[in-house]
Amino acid sequence: MTTATASATEAKRVEVSDLDIYYGSFHAVKSVTMTIQPNKVTAIIGSSGCGKSTFLRSLNRMHELVEGARVEGSVILDGQDIYAADVDSVMVRRQVGMVFQNPNPFPTMSIGDNVAAGLRLNSRKAKKDELDEIVERSLRGANLWEEVKERLDRPGSSLSGGQQQRLCIARAIAVQPEVLLMDEPCSALDPVATLAIEDLIGDLKNNYTIVIVTHNMQQAARASDFTAFFNLENSGDPGQLVELDRTDTIFSNPENKATEDYVSGRFG
Amino acid sequence: MSTTTDTTAAVSHPRGRQRLGDRIFSGGATAAGITILVLLAGVATFLLIEAWPAITAPAEDIPGGEGLFRFILPLAFATVVSALIGLVVAVPFAIAIALFITHYAPRRLAQSMGYLIDLLAAVPSIVYGLWGVSVLAPASLGVLQWLEGNVGFLPFFEGPVSSTGRTMLVAGVVLAVMILPIITAITREVFLQTPKAHKEAAYALGATRWEMIRMAVLPFGRSAMISGSMLGLGRALGETMAVTIILSASGASIFNLGLISSASNPTIAANIALDFPELSGISVNALIASGLVLFAITLAVNMAARVVINRRREFTGAA
Ligand SMILES: Nc1ncnc2c1ncn2[C@@H]1O[C@H](COP(=O)(O)OP(=O)(O)OP(=O)(O)O)[C@@H](O)[C@H]1O
Ligand SMILES: [Mg+2]
Numbered sequence: 001m002t003t004a005t006a007s008a009t010e011a012k013r014v015e016v017s018d019l020d021i022y023y024g025s026f027h028a029v030k031s032v033t034m035t036i037q038p039n040k041v042t043a044i045i046g047s048s049g050c051g052k053s054t055f056l057r058s059l060n061r062m063h064e065l066v067e068g069a070r071v072e073g074s075v076i077l078d079g080q081d082i083y084a085a086d087v088d089s090v091m092v093r094r095q096v097g098m099v100f101q102n103p104n105p106f107p108t109m110s111i112g113d114n115v116a117a118g119l120r121l122n123s124r125k126a127k128k129d130e131l132d133e134i135v136e137r138s139l140r141g142a143n144l145w146e147e148v149k150e151r152l153d154r155p156g157s158s159l160s161g162g163q164q165q166r167l168c169i170a171r172a173i174a175v176q177p178e179v180l181l182m183d184e185p186c187s188a189l190d191p192v193a194t195l196a197i198e199d200l201i202g203d204l205k206n207n208y209t210i211v212i213v214t215h216n217m218q219q220a221a222r223a224s225d226f227t228a229f230f231n232l233e234n235s236g237d238p239g240q241l242v243e244l245d246r247t248d249t250i251f252s253n254p255e256n257k258a259t260e261d262y263v264s265g266r267f268g
Numbered sequence: 269m270s271t272t273t274d275t276t277a278a279v280s281h282p283r284g285r286q287r288l289g290d291r292i293f294s295g296g297a298t299a300a301g302i303t304i305l306v307l308l309a310g311v312a313t314f315l316l317i318e319a320w321p322a323i324t325a326p327a328e329d330i331p332g333g334e335g336l337f338r339f340i341l342p343l344a345f346a347t348v349v350s351a352l353i354g355l356v357v358a359v360p361f362a363i364a365i366a367l368f369i370t371h372y373a374p375r376r377l378a379q380s381m382g383y384l385i386d387l388l389a390a391v392p393s394i395v396y397g398l399w400g401v402s403v404l405a406p407a408s409l410g411v412l413q414w415l416e417g418n419v420g421f422l423p424f425f426e427g428p429v430s431s432t433g434r435t436m437l438v439a440g441v442v443l444a445v446m447i448l449p450i451i452t453a454i455t456r457e458v459f460l461q462t463p464k465a466h467k468e469a470a471y472a473l474g475a476t477r478w479e480m481i482r483m484a485v486l487p488f489g490r491s492a493m494i495s496g497s498m499l500g501l502g503r504a505l506g507e508t509m510a511v512t513i514i515l516s517a518s519g520a521s522i523f524n525l526g527l528i529s530s531a532s533n534p535t536i537a538a539n540i541a542l543d544f545p546e547l548s549g550i551s552v553n554a555l556i557a558s559g560l561v562l563f564a565i566t567l568a569v570n571m572a573a574r575v576v577i578n579r580r581r582e583f584t585g586a587a
Binding site (some may be wrong): 061065090093094098101103104105106109117118121171172 | 441463465466468469471472473474475476479483485488490
């Protein structure tokens with residue numbers, strides 16, 4: 001699509017093993033072991049409350065911002081356990097970016113400043129012209145440049161919902177993470193804006209490893225390479241990973257009965 | 269005639285269908301708004317009428333004998349300077365305390381600190397005045413002497429240092445302690461309401477806690493910081509008792525820049541409190557004229573705050 005995405009770079013693999021996730025004494029997700037492939041889109045599906053968001057937020061240590069929250073097990077990014085004692089959660093989040101369900105541009109910042117926000121953080125101060133270049137590249141990467149190039153100094157909140165979500169994606173990729181996590185990024189958007197984001201996800205995997213949580217089966221089928229199905233046995237039990245496979249396999253010929261029921265809509 | 273009745277009927281018709289509760293509420297709110305405007309206009313008119321004889325009087329009749337302007341200017345200057353010192357000292361502390369309470373302190377400690385700060389607001393101002401005179405003033409002497417010795421070339425810090433410590437600087441610091449609680453309370457409330465979405469956006473970019481505060485909390489709390497400061501400034505400008513006690517020794521009408529010498533002028537409010545019981549005739553009118561100036565300053569401060577808050581409204585998401 002653009003020059004930025006044409007030159008693909010190799011992103012990082014994430015290996016999760018025996019990950020248990022807790023909110024205080026509540027066991028939310030139980031012993032997940034899975035490998036997230038580099039430069040691929042992995043979709044996470046499953047019924048509401050089965051721990052998809054919780055799992056996603058444990059991949060960049062956002063989970064621990066909740067009081068009393070903790071994890072057991074390991075998440076290995078590029079050979080390094082992000083939960084190792086000597087690893088700083090701030091450094092983890094600089095490598096693993098995140099896009100949220102509701103677009104959340106910083107309301108006091110202009111469009112341009114929103115994109116540059118991560119670049120202005122302490123340890124990676126960039127020069128002004130370098131900054132402008134990265135802002136443009138990130139906005140192009142998020143397919144938003146043409147729409148906003150004339151008004152970079154307008155507030156981010158002056159954009160439409162779909163544009164705001166692409167702005168948030170531009171903000172996340174401006175700091176060049178290895179992995180991009182997206183938690184239902186299209187659930188607040190109309191079908192056209194949703195397709196725009198899905199196209200964008202297809203472009204982004206050239207440079208990033210992408211994990212996306214979605215409730216939309218068609219979206220998982222269209223946009224992802226691998227699909228992970230999470231489920232709860234009974235309400236109150238911790239959520240579990242039931243099956244992870246190529247997306248076409250999950251949707252055509254899953255191993256597990258529960259997966260088949262879920263993707264065919266007979267369930268949850 | 270008939271057209272008039274027609275228009276009234278057309279206009280009043282939708283009103284007739286309004287709910288009773290709505291009518292009572294909007295009527296009450298309008299009445300309250302009008303009352304405030306009437307009160308404000310009333311106060312201004314009273315001040316203007318009472319000050320008028322002093323404004324028109326010949327210069328030698330005014331206390332000090334050099335005219336109204338020369339009478340009020342040093343007082344107004346002292347008022348603004350002491351309030352500004354208070355503000356400059358209080359705002360950083362207040363914001364730091366509010367941030368500590370909302371984002372750094374463990375919950376228990378945060379709660380008791382909150383109560384403690386609220387308690388500060390409940391202390392009567394005369395107590396602050398006494399504290400300023402009997403504790404802070406003597407304790408400040410060393411600092412004042414150091415200031416004279418090291419930055420004494422600045423007109424603000426020109427000697428000789430007051431022997432009692434009852435100076436403008438001390439008055440400003442006492443004012444700072446007095447306005448600290450209100451600024452802290454207002455900013456703390458708003459810092460707590462920072463949307464989680466913005467905080468998480470900052471954290472997800474790899475912000476440290478302080479960077480998150482700079483990206484999400486402070487911008488969100490900006491107008492609260494301004495309005496809290498302005499409320500504090502308003503209180504400092506009008507504060508009477510504490511400043512009266514601390515600066516009562518002087519009362520000289522010389523225009524004085526000194527913050528650390530004993531020749532500091534009292535503020536407008538303190539001067540009124542000091543002199544009002546003893547004066548009569550045109551001098552009372554002169555005092556009221558000074559009150560009018562104080563009223564104007566306070567009004568200007570509040571309006572300036574509005575302007576600052578409104579200027580970037582578009583960027584707050586409230587637009
Ligand atoms: N901050 C929290 N504190 C305590 N429990 C939580 C918290 N957030 C989520 N939970 C619990 O953890 C479990 C998993 O929640 P999670 O939000 O991960 O579900 P989800 O799969 O993302 O659901 P949805 O599809 O509705 O977004 C739920 O039982 C939920 O109640
Ligand atoms: Mg969720």
